[in-house]
Amino acid sequence: MMADKQAIIAQYAEKYGLTDEMIKHAERWTETTVDLAGLSEARLQGILDMRFGAIAVDTPRSELWHTPDTIDVIEDIPYLPDGGYDTEAGQCRGHLLDLYLPHDAVLRCGHTLPVYIDIHGGGFTYGYKELNRNFNVHLAETGFAVFSLNYRPAPQTDLKGQLADVQAALRWIKAHLTDYPVNPNAVFLTGDSAGGALTMLTLAIENNAEAAAAFGIDEPSGIGFAGAAPVCGAYSSASLETMGSELTVGYDPNRRTGLEQMLGVEFFDGIEAADPKFLTAEGLAFNVDLPPLFIVTCGDDFLEADNLALAAALARKGADFELFDPKPRRHETLGHVFVIGMPWLDESVECFERLRRFSYERC
Structure with missing residues (x-):
């Protein structure tokens, strides 16, 4: 299962142009993959698609995050x-x-x-x-x-x-x-x-x-x-x-159907x-x-x-x-x-x- 999981992770990383460094960087603000053990392939794919797609959007925006004095x-x-x-x-x-x-x-x-x-x-x-x-x-x-x-x-x-x-x-x-x-x-x-x-x-x-x-x-x-x-x-x-x-x-x-497909019923x-x-x-x-x-x-x-x-x-x-x-x-x-x-x-x-x-x- 672990090999299959890693292959699916690599597939979605490639889909959204994410490097290992970008995924690691995103752990500042989200879970990425560590909580996905034991999921069905459908749930794994749905959650990765959501998370990795969002990481691709938020990574360039994160460069502008700051807290003023x-x-x-x-x-x-x-x-x-x-x-x-x-x-x-x-x-x-x-x-x-x-x-x-x-x-x-x-x-x-x-x-x-x-x-x-x-x-x-x-x-x-x-x-x-x-x-x-x-x-x-x-x-x-x-x-x-x-x-x-x-x-x-x-x-x-x-x-x-x-x-x-x-x-x-x-x-x-x-x-x-x-x-x-x-x-x-x-x-x-x-x-x-x-x-x-x-x-x-x-x-x-x-x-x-x-x-x-x-x-x-x-x-x-x-x-x-x-x-x-x-x-x-x-x-x-x-x-x-x-x-x-x-x-x-x-x-x-x-x-509702889309959420069930992504998150599981x-x-x-x-x-x-x-x-x-x-x-x-x-x-x-x-x-x-x-x-x-x-x-x-x-x-x-x-x-x-x-x-x-x-x-x-x-x-x-x-x-x-x-x-x-x-x-x-x-x-x-x-x-x-x-x-x-x-x-x-x-x-x-x-x-x-x-x-x-x-x-x-x-x-």
């Missing part, structure tokens, strides 16, 4: 006792978080700074908190404290496990908010792509007892979010079988009670009392339809939301999670400004 970073805080990097000792990298603080807020020693909690994306299998470092720096510079979370990527756990990790991180944050110069009553949630899905499912868990039970959460954190900013989120996770004839304009029947084990009620954009909007949402997508985001469906459903409900959906200029590209991967773009700068205004007006 105006931002203080507290790194690798374990939110569960096993959080850490020593896997041989039983530690789990997925149970760590970082905190980004504007240095000015540290000097002032107050408790007025609003907070964002960020859940990174990556198809539920790629990336750790370091992937969103540049986004978190820019968000902190905009005027927020930012907690950036790890969670265990597939195949280390399934969707229920990832949501449980997020809940554990939220409980830790809630218990420690008063340790930092932040406003504990002005906490917002954000996440991009798969992290956007985890963001919306977390809001469902926090605000709907049926959703919490369906995802196996006995007691939500109870933070009480003042709002949220899902970025290019993936909201078509319901199975085609449960949707039946109730297909909606915002539901993409290929999304077992990734969705144990959430039958949530399917489809909390696994579509419309279902989330109509069945959950959501806080104010700042929804981000763009004209060439492959998940734009999911995000427009969420906005349309919220509009029908009369809910509080704002949609930021810029169109790329002629001969230019924005693309999926543009504000995360390229926060220096004009459209990204505008997004940060509007997000700040939206959030500050609601806390």
